[in-house]
Amino acid sequence: xxxxxxxxxxxxxxxxxxxxxxxxIDAMRAVAQVGFNDRDxxxxxxxxxxxxxxxxxxxxGECFDLFFSQPEPQQENAEQNKTDDNSESGANPSADEHxxxxxxxxxxxxGPLAQMLLSQDRSAISTAIANASGAASLPDIRYFTQRxxxxxxxxxxxxxxxLRDDIDEQTTRNPALAERLQEALNGLRxxxxxxxxxxxxxxxxxxxxxxxxxxxxxxxxxxxxxRQVEQMRTLIRQIARRLRERYSKPxxxxxxxxxxxxxxxxxxxxxxxxxFLTAWKRKHxxxxxxxxxxxxxxxxxxxxxxxxxxxxxxxxxxDDVRSFAFSGHLIEVSDILESNSPEEAMKxxxxxxxxxxxxxxxxxxxxxxxxxxxxxxxxxxxxxxDARSNNLDPRADILRRIGxxxxxxxxxxxxxxxxxxxxxxxxxxxxxxxxxVRQCATAQQLERAVSDIVATYQ
Amino acid sequence: MADTRPTASIEAxxxxxxxxxxxASRQIATAxxxxxxxxxxxxxxxxxxxxxxxxxxxxxxxxxxxxxxxxCYEGLDEAKALYEWKYAKQLLYTQILKDKLGEVxxxxxxxxxxxxxxxxxxxxxxxxxFVEPRPLLQAxxxxxxxxxxxxxxxxxxAEFESLLLEILSDFQVTIPELxxxxxxxPPTVILTSxxxxxxxxxxxxxxxxxxxxxxxxxxxxxxVESRVPGISQTLRKQxxxxxxxxxxxxxxxxxxxxxxxxxxxxxxxxxxxxxxTEIVKDTLNVLLKYEADIEAATPQISSxxxxxxxxxxxx
Numbered sequence: 133x134x135x136x137x138x139x140x141x142x143x144x145x146x147x148x149x150x151x152x153x154x155x156x157i158d159a160m161r162a163v164a165q166v167g168f169n170d171r172d173x174x175x176x177x178x179x180x181x182x183x184x185x186x187x188x189x190x191x192x193g194e195c196f197d198l199f200f201s202q203p204e205p206q207q208e209n210a211e212q213n214k215t216d217d218n219s220e221s222g223a224n225p226s227a228d229e230h231x232x233x234x235x236x237x238x239x240x241x242x243g244p245l246a247q248m249l250l251s252q253d254r255s256a257i258s259t260a261i262a263n264a265s266g267a268a269s270l271p272d273i274r275y276f277t278q279r280x281x282x283x284x285x286x287x288x289x290x291x292x293x294x295l296r297d298d299i300d301e302q303t304t305r306n307p308a309l310a311e312r313l314q315e316a317l318n319g320l321r322x323x324x325x326x327x328x329x330x331x332x333x334x335x336x337x338x339x340x341x342x343x344x345x346x347x348x349x350x351x352x353x354x355x356x357x358x359r360q361v362e363q364m365r366t367l368i369r370q371i372a373r374r375l376r377e378r379y380s381k382p383x384x385x386x387x388x389x390x391x392x393x394x395x396x397x398x399x400x401x402x403x404x405x406x407x408f409l410t411a412w413k414r415k416h417x418x419x420x421x422x423x424x425x426x427x428x429x430x431x432x433x434x435x436x437x438x439x440x441x442x443x444x445x446x447x448x449x450x451d452d453v454r455s456f457a458f459s460g461h462l463i464e465v466s467d468i469l470e471s472n473s474p475e476e477a478m479k480x481x482x483x484x485x486x487x488x489x490x491x492x493x494x495x496x497x498x499x500x501x502x503x504x505x506x507x508x509x510x511x512x513x514x515x516x517x518d519a520r521s522n523n524l525d526p527r528a529d530i531l532r533r534i535g536x537x538x539x540x541x542x543x544x545x546x547x548x549x550x551x552x553x554x555x556x557x558x559x560x561x562x563x564x565x566x567x568x569v570r571q572c573a574t575a576q577q578l579e580r581a582v583s584d585i586v587a588t589y590q
Numbered sequence: 591m592a593d594t595r596p597t598a599s600i601e602a603x604x605x606x607x608x609x610x611x612x613x614a615s616r617q618i619a620t621a622x623x624x625x626x627x628x629x630x631x632x633x634x635x636x637x638x639x640x641x642x643x644x645x646x647x648x649x650x651x652x653x654x655x656x657x658x659x660x661x662c663y664e665g666l667d668e669a670k671a672l673y674e675w676k677y678a679k680q681l682l683y684t685q686i687l688k689d690k691l692g693e694v695x696x697x698x699x700x701x702x703x704x705x706x707x708x709x710x711x712x713x714x715x716x717x718x719x720f721v722e723p724r725p726l727l728q729a730x731x732x733x734x735x736x737x738x739x740x741x742x743x744x745x746x747x748a749e750f751e752s753l754l755l756e757i758l759s760d761f762q763v764t765i766p767e768l769x770x771x772x773x774x775x776p777p778t779v780i781l782t783s784x785x786x787x788x789x790x791x792x793x794x795x796x797x798x799x800x801x802x803x804x805x806x807x808x809x810x811x812x813x814v815e816s817r818v819p820g821i822s823q824t825l826r827k828q829x830x831x832x833x834x835x836x837x838x839x840x841x842x843x844x845x846x847x848x849x850x851x852x853x854x855x856x857x858x859x860x861x862x863x864x865x866x867t868e869i870v871k872d873t874l875n876v877l878l879k880y881e882a883d884i885e886a887a888t889p890q891i892s893s894x895x896x897x898x899x900x901x902x903x904x905x
Contacts, residue, residue: 154795158628165627166600166620173600176620184794186635186801377788406685408678 146335147195149188243294249316264289270331274339282328349576353435371579372445379449379586419451420589427517429459429490435546458495460488493527500530507537516544519559526558535565544572612648613813621800631779633797639846640802642782650737659739660725662746674722680715716767735775744783751793758796818854828865831898845877867892
């Protein structure tokens with residue numbers, strides 16, 4: 133039973149539930165108390181001891197149901213299958229009755245697997261599959277690309293070679309039997325394929341998801357396919373949650389150990405300065421204030437879309453975000469983003485300012501005329517764009533004034549550093565006035581950039 | 591009377607809690623049973639008003655133990671949660687004892703001798719007398735054990751969690767000046783959280799994790815029945831059915847069990863025989879706490895009532 137518990141913990145890890153050794157010990161102690169008799173109580177026990185969030189509970193619940201719907205490998209039976217090759221029909225009289233129409237005819241000539249298939253003993257077959265899966269260490273399966281190799285391994289372990297020989301032999305001697313065997317073999321392949329798929333579902337889900345996310349994190353945002361947009365949104369939401377957890381700590385905290393002498397003296401004036409009541413220094417932290425200027429023209433639009441989604445899902449961390457979108461001219465889009473779903477908001481923004489040829493100079497001028505007062509010495513200004521201004525006046529002087537007014541001025545450029553300054557890119561000219569300039573083309577770079585910006589306020 | 595023996599079975603937990611008016615689902619009973627068997631704290635999460643705090647109260651009442659409650663909030667620190675030196679008392683004593691000090695040291699011939707004599711008094715001012723025990727230390731000092739409720743742990747700072755780790759895993763605290771204080775009898779610890787922020791893995795690892803969601807219809811009917819005995823069966827079925835319909839809406843704050851009980855009380859007070867549109871409209875503010883929610887729910891009232899009463903007919 134202990135072996136089964138370990139296999140279950142492994143399956144739980146595969147399902148994305150982080151089971152630490154300490155938790156598995158707890159679970160074992162708990163199981164020892166409640167026993168295995170009542171499946172519902174056993175399920176509750178695992179949910180209580182192993183899963184520590186609601187998502188994990190759901191995943192573990194599914195995993196539990198899947199795991200216990202599988203046949204358990206039965207050691208005794210396996211031994212039997214190996215030892216009594218030929219006397220198998222004797223051991224299973226009930227199964228033999230079903231298969232005796234053709235099974236009895238060529239019993240002695242075919243291998244154990246063929247006999248098993250002919251006798252149509254379903255429980256024996258599933259036991260054999262389970263044992264072969266154990267031999268092929270099926271619980272190690274991680275990726276869907278491994279399905280083929282595990283199928284082959286399991287079939288090999290079950291003795292498919294002998295079965296093939298049998299079929300070849302019988303085609304000449306007894307074509308009807310060969311045909312039956314061929315059919316049974318196809319059926320067996322299907323069953324094994326299902327077993328492997330189920331194992332993949334059980335043990336490999338987390339890995340597969342991690343792999344997919346890893347690929348997605350490093351894919352250039354501007355060039356992802358439409359079907360991946362939804363996945364990317366999910367990923368961005370995950371990133372936002374991670375950043376929230378890391379940075380949404382309280383702003384005020386009492387710092388014991390540093391006496392606030394002035395306040396202490398004032399408070400204790402009534403007792404002639406004997407300090408009965410003490411006052412301690414507090415440290416105050418600002419939450420980030422962000423003004424984001426996003427280019428929504430052409431290839432930058434996608435990146436801006438995800439960037440705005442990320443910034444606006446950071447309510448707990450960021451006090452105040454004002455977003456502006458521009459291509460030919462600039463508008464404020466904070467309200468559109470707050471009141472609509474991400475898809476609709478982006479559509480609306482695009483219909484208002486998108487798809488023009490970008491004019492950074494004009495857009496900066498718009499910003500200076502209308503919203504310059506939004507920038508305070510606590511504000512971080514983020515400009516997201518490729519700085520390709522179609523050879524129009526870049527108005528770098530406005531950017532300099534923005535930089536002087538703000539705490540930091542960060543420029544995120546989706547293009548690689550190699551091409552900055554070539555063609556109509558004004559990046560080198562703008563870069564002189566920025567506190568930080570970063571390349572920002574993938575979700576991972578986006579996460580790092582935003583994480584750094586927020587971290588400067590901690 | 592205190593009963594510190596572990597309970598025999600999950601059923602016993604269930605009936606014991608039921609005797610205190612707390613109708614527990616199977617999962618809750620299993621959690622309570624296991625926490626006693628393997629001496630682990632329970633971390634209870636779930637939406638507001640599903641009876642997380644009530645659970646602790648019910649356990650305390652059922653087992654006849656004292657309940658000590660620590661309400662967490664932003665900025666809670668060890669001085670408020672664990673122990674504090676009675677600083678003012680220490681200061682006052684030194685002021686009063688000033689003259690006494692002269693007498694004691696009067697016999698000393700030199701400064702060194704006076705210092706030696708002072709040393710013999712040792713750490714008078716840092717002894718147990720001057721420790722003000724706060725909830726966590728109090729819980730450890732209860733001779734008959736107790737139920738320690740650490741309420742809304744998610745409101746406290748991340749640093750405070752680390753402070754709890756020692757008490758949760760070993761049932762002891764360390765006071766630098768006095769040494770380690772171990773629990774006389776291990777308390778039953780219940781932590782509650784509204785999931786405002788995610789708790790640290792270290793804390794979660796030390797606890798059984800119990801999630802209490804909105805109860806199923808049958809269970810909720812039993813809860814209302816036990817809390818508001820005066821309500822008729824048809825009305826109870828209808829109102830619980832109605833609340834379940836409301837919970838399917840997309841609202842800011844869904845009505846939870848405590849609201850259901852309040853509403854049942856209100857309906858009994860108004861002597862309503864069964865639900866109708868008029869009375870629901872008048873009392874909807876008991877269930878829903880936001881103007882926008884009430885507005886969203888109002889147009890649906892009559893269809894929900896119809897659905898709820900249909901259910902009543904068939905079940």
